[in-house]
Amino acid sequence: MTAKPKVRVHAFGISIDGYGTGPAQSVENPIGVGGMALFDWLFPTRTFERIHGRDGGTTGIDDDFAARGFENIGAWIIGRNMFGPVRGPWPDESWKGWWGENPPFHTPVYVLTHHERAPLAMAGETTFYFVTDGIHSALECATAACGGKDIRIGGGVATLQQFLRAGLIDEIHLAIAPVLLGSGERLFENLDLLKLGFKCTERVATPKATHVIFSRSS
Amino acid sequence: MTAKPKVRVHAFGISIDGYGTGPAQSVENPIGVGGMALFDWLFPTRTFERIHGRDGGTTGIDDDFAARGFENIGAWIIGRNMFGPVRGPWPDESWKGWWGENPPFHTPVYVLTHHERAPLAMAGETTFYFVTDGIHSALECATAACGGKDIRIGGGVATLQQFLRAGLIDEIHLAIAPVLLGSGERLFENLDLLKLGFKCTERVATPKATHVIFSRSS
Secondary structure (H helix, E strand, O other): OOOOOOEEEEEEEEEOOOEEEOOOOOOOOOOOOOHHHHHOOOOOEHHHHHHOOOOOOEOOHHHHHHHHOOOOEEEEEEEHHHHOOOOOOOOOOOOOOOOOOOOOOOOEEEEEOOOOOOOEEOHHHOEEEEEOOOHHHHHHHHHHHOOOOEEEEOOOHHHHHHHHHOOOOOEEEEEEEOOOOOOOEEOOOOOOOOOOOEEEEEEEEOOOOEEEEEEEOO | OOOOOOEEEEEEEEEOOOEEEOOOOOOOOOOOOOHHHHHOOOOOEHHHHHHOOOOOOEOOHHHHHHHHOOOOEEEEEEEHHHHOOOOOOOOOOOOOOOOOOOOOOOOEEEEEOOOOOOOEEOHHHOEEEEEOOOHHHHHHHHHHHOOOOEEEEOOOHHHHHHHHHOOOOOEEEEEEEOOOOOOOEEOOOOOOOOOOOEEEEEEEEOOOOEEEEEEEOO
């Protein structure tokens, strides 16, 4: 019998006013208007460069937090909106994610959707599987596929909220960016992390983000 | 003709999940259950000791932010719940605030309430005036009384939200404490600081709080 994998969230960006996505998500603004600013701490890092197959990038605290998110991860689960801007049934198979031919996951990635689609194998060992029967099913698939490593849950806000409310998340890394988004999707909407057993177990601030780790004692 | 005083907010504490007050406010828990933790950065400071007539206390960034909140302030406006736990009509005049005989304001303090009460002069030049006709009236009184200095708006959340929505605040200092409150009163509920013209103009983190200043460009 194998140990249950940890289910982890990393590099989840929110604004000071609590939004994980700005208003009016679109192809031009995948994280909503102003939303890219949530990741100003992440984009220059060496980890971000590496997962995109490039050299260079900054090191230090921001990079350390970025890097942690890729350590010992055997599978990902992401929401439909993190995968792409297409809504409703897939018109064809042309949309292959925001990330080009070699996406930065390098593991199986389970995409939550209401609309069936055949698995999509990409370069670099990333394969997207489309799961139409909910988060528990996605977690079962990811657990079977993760090879004893941990499972990382990506965005967006709605996906993370579903997993949190169902009590399925073990650890969360939030990066609070020094910006206001004004409106959009709020992470803490109808979500009581305290009641879910989380507490703040680590906090480090850099000029670009306040990094906070929430863990569950149980 | 005198210049319009600046209307400033200082040392307004919120949790990472956005609450300025925890649940179940009471005499025992004036800032709600867990709410005192929002001010762990403030209580040990030299400024906090001084305004309570004591020596000692810590210096440094947390103290600098605490001290700014008392510089050039000619009048305060606070909500009824910041003044005390009494709700509804005043049963008598026995409640004189949370702060003892010599409250830390040392200016006129306008208390927003729906229930009339005679002004209350305390030691140290603090006088509480009870304003029953709303925030604009309170601001007029404070402007007349502030002697050309600025006006500080205190809590709670509902008071600050009223002033913000009415476009009456020039500058806000928020101190984001590394805690979760889970529920209570959320500062950013139906409040779009971006639309109100604010942006983050300063941010400094200490082990106990992330200090953020929002200013309006106009």
